[in-house]
Amino acid sequence: MTKPRYVIVVGIDYSSASEHALNTALSLACSKHGVQLHVVNVRSPLDPPTASNGAPAPLPPLEYWAAELSEYVARQIAAFQATPDGAAFQHVHTHQRMNEPAHELAQLAADIEADLVVVGTHDWHDVTRRTLGSVAEAVTRLAPCPVLVVRRKVASPPLHAVP
Numbered sequence: 001m002t003k004p005r006y007v008i009v010v011g012i013d014y015s016s017a018s019e020h021a022l023n024t025a026l027s028l029a030c031s032k033h034g035v036q037l038h039v040v041n042v043r044s045p046l047d048p049p050t051a052s053n054g055a056p057a058p059l060p061p062l063e064y065w066a067a068e069l070s071e072y073v074a075r076q077i078a079a080f081q082a083t084p085d086g087a088a089f090q091h092v093h094t095h096q097r098m099n100e101p102a103h104e105l106a107q108l109a110a111d112i113e114a115d116l117v118v119v120g121t122h123d124w125h126d127v128t129r130r131t132l133g134s135v136a137e138a139v140t141r142l143a144p145c146p147v148l149v150v151r152r153k154v155a156s157p158p159l160h161a162v163p
Contacts, residue, residue: 102138
């Protein structure tokens with residue numbers, strides 16, 4: 001099988017930031033012929049779900065999360081295709097992984113020889129980002145290809161020249 005002309009990996013965590021990243025990746029995929037889109041969600045094994053009584057709940061099987069991801073991506077693609085810019089997608093793959101998100105995104109990009117990784121970023125700044133870390137920042141350091149970090153456009157005060 002010949003490699004498609006362009007392979008895009010997009011990481012999602014079901015947040016509004018990652019939804020924006022997925023929509024950006026879909027728009028980019030429409031702009032090129034033969035694009036292969038890989039949508040990946042990474043679950044952290046460090047945050048097991050808890051039952052209503054506060055006790056650790058058993059983790060759902062990876063297959064459950066994979067099905068959830070496939071259904072989510074199908075809904076997002078259908079919504080995108082309903083827009084004026086929407087187009088049909090022939091090469092969409094979903095990947096459900098467990099571990100550290102930045103490493104898994106970068107590893108998938110390496111495994112499939114991606115041309116681009118698209119990730120969303122939350123509007124966290126300064127202390128919060130340093131304390132929590134940033135998946136987007138780590139992906140930019142680890143990925144074997146260019147990384148597009150997308151965020152929603154926000155109104156900001158004008159930048160002042162530094163004296």
